[in-house]
Amino acid sequence: xxxxxxxxxxxxxxxxxxxxxxxxxxxxxxxxxxxxxxxxxxxxxxxxxxxxxxxxxxxxxxxxxxxxxxxxxxxxxxxxxxxxxxxxxxxxxxxxxxxxxxxxxxxxxxxxxxxxxxxxxxxxxxxxxxxxxxxxxxxxxxxxxxxxxxxxxxxxxxxxxxxxxxxxxxxxxxxxxxxxxxxxxxxxxxxxxxxxxxxxxxxxxxxxxxxxxxxxxxxxxxxxxxxxxxxxxxxxxxxxxxxxxxxxxxxxxxxxxxxxxxxxxxxxxxxxxxxxxxxxxxxxxxxxxxxxxxxxxxxxxxxxxxxxxxxxxxxxxxxxxxxxxxxxxxxxxxxxxxxxxxxxxxxxxxxxxxxxxxxxxxxxxxxxxxxxxxxxxxxxxxxxxxxxxxxxxxxxxxxxxxxxxxxxxxxxxxxxx
Amino acid sequence: xxxxxxxxxxxxxxxxxxxxxxxxxxxxxxxxxxxxxxxxxxxxxxxxxxxxxxxxxxxxxxxxxxxxx
Numbered sequence: 055x056x057x058x059x060x061x062x063x064x065x066x067x068x069x070x071x072x073x074x075x076x077x078x079x080x081x082x083x084x085x086x087x088x089x090x091x092x093x094x095x096x097x098x099x100x101x102x103x104x105x106x107x108x109x110x111x112x113x114x115x116x117x118x119x120x121x122x123x124x125x126x127x128x129x130x131x132x133x134x135x136x137x138x139x140x141x142x143x144x145x146x147x148x149x150x151x152x153x154x155x156x157x158x159x160x161x162x163x164x165x166x167x168x169x170x171x172x173x174x175x176x177x178x179x180x181x182x183x184x185x186x187x188x189x190x191x192x193x194x195x196x197x198x199x200x201x202x203x204x205x206x207x208x209x210x211x212x213x214x215x216x217x218x219x220x221x222x223x224x225x226x227x228x229x230x231x232x233x234x235x236x237x238x239x240x241x242x243x244x245x246x247x248x249x250x251x252x253x254x255x256x257x258x259x260x261x262x263x264x265x266x267x268x269x270x271x272x273x274x275x276x277x278x279x280x281x282x283x284x285x286x287x288x289x290x291x292x293x294x295x296x297x298x299x300x301x302x303x304x305x306x307x308x309x310x311x312x313x314x315x316x317x318x319x320x321x322x323x324x325x326x327x328x329x330x331x332x333x334x335x336x337x338x339x340x341x342x343x344x345x346x347x348x349x350x351x352x353x354x355x356x357x358x359x360x361x362x363x364x365x366x367x368x369x370x371x372x373x374x375x376x377x378x379x380x381x382x383x384x385x386x387x388x389x390x391x392x393x394x395x396x397x398x399x400x401x402x403x404x405x406x407x408x409x410x411x412x413x414x415x416x417x418x419x420x421x422x423x424x425x426x427x428x429x430x431x432x433x434x435x436x437x438x439x440x441x442x443x444x445x446x447x448x449x450x451x452x453x454x455x456x457x458x459x460x461x462x463x464x465x466x467x468x469x470x471x
Numbered sequence: 472x473x474x475x476x477x478x479x480x481x482x483x484x485x486x487x488x489x490x491x492x493x494x495x496x497x498x499x500x501x502x503x504x505x506x507x508x509x510x511x512x513x514x515x516x517x518x519x520x521x522x523x524x525x526x527x528x529x530x531x532x533x534x535x536x537x538x539x540x
Contacts (some may be wrong), residue, residue: 110530111530111532145483148483149483149484152483152484152485152501152502152503153484153501153502156484156485156486156498156501156502156503157484157486157489157498157502158498158499158500158501158502159502395491395524395527395528396487396491396527396528396530401530402530403530403531404483404530404531406485406487406530408485410485410486411486
């Protein structure tokens with residue numbers, strides 16, 4: 055069903071897309087703001103800032119109930135909540151998370167995040183080089199989730215974090231078939247889900263600690279007034295996990311790549327820390343980690359003058375909207391002095407990322423710690439960044455960095471922090 | 472006097488307003504806008520620009536600003 059106004063058949067999973075991201079994004083924005091894809095059974099890609107915000111706000115017309123990407127409608131045993139539900143049920147879970155992941159709650163966690171950042175940098179600082187994704191960016195978000203927010207015992211941290219990394223990130227091994235790779239990732243998810251379910255059961259028997267786990271256990275009401283079932287609680291925990299891992303990894307790697315490849319800007323940031331918060335917004339925009347997330351049209355309607363049929367999936371391409379020249383001058387250039395009023399990188403409307411404050415804090419702590427500890431930071435490979443895409447996320451695969459070797463610093467990771 | 476209104480039914484504690492209007496809005500204990508549910512609140516003229524910025528960035532359009540004469 056080719057829209058006559060759509061000239062481009064976009065495939066979000068096209069393996070050549072990451073290497074041509076700027077070019078494809080600008081072409082979509084200029085010529086084809088509502089593009090048709092024939093991939094995965096067909097979907098539309100919405101690219102412009104204005105259109106994305108409009109669709110994301112209209113939850114009655116564009117529902118999340120049929121999944122965040124194509125072909126998820128059938129499976130009711132492995133969902134992500136509140137991503138895959140609509141208001142008002144969605145809003146009740148969103149409020150629960152907001153209390154524990156919002157601006158105010160997160161501000162109290164900076165010491166814990168910094169302790170984990172210090173510990174991770176200790177792992178490679180003496181060597182003068184590292185593969186930054188594997189050594190740091192893939193691990194800080196997991197430590198954050200499990201240790202800082204869920205308070206799992208430190209003794210469990212490595213097990214559950216490796217399982218998570220298998221599930222969400224670890225690239226395919228050289229001698230691994232597609233089937234083996236898929237099985238390994240599925241096994242990772244199974245181990246994570248099993249761990250989280252057991253952890254929820256265990257916490258249910260313990261005195262409350264007033265953390266996000268207790269809030270999820272307490273739960274909310276379904277739209278009919280009955281208590282949310284147990285499996286929804288697990289879906290919420292899995293959503294917070296899935297939403298915060300590779301996404302944050304991507305922007306942490308992006309920040310490190312930027313510092314390593316822009317020595318002048320690095321010196322400016324080191325000399326004047328007041329520039330950092332604005333730089334973070336620009337890095338979040340430029341390295342927007344959500345490629346696109348889906349909504350399903352509940353009726354025949356239109357978006358930006360393009361016909362949309364009931365049942366069609368619209369992929370809201372946040373990462374592309376973040377490069378909209380209608381909003382940003384020189385959108386494909388990183389300008390840490392640029393003023394960004396509201397960052398589309400976290401989505402829009404009721405599904406806007408509830409973890410945005412945690413992501414911002416992790417980026418800030420990471421920039422501060424890299425500036426403080428890794429002198430003369432540079433890229434080992436000045437070639438194009440090693441980025442791949444899934445349907446919904448942009449992933450940073452490897453980032454080898456070199457720097458002047460530094461010293462290990464003492465740090466104590468406290469239990470339950 | 473200009474006024475603003477933060478809709479309690481819409482505010483979800485996304486937190487964007489605290490960044491857009493740091494001198495006007497603060498989070499309450501639960502991270503929601505502490506002015507939500509207070510009805511129309513008088514807005515000092517020197518905070519008008521911040522209030523407008525917050526109105527623009529709220530992903531729930533929970534914030535409304537009016538300037539009467």
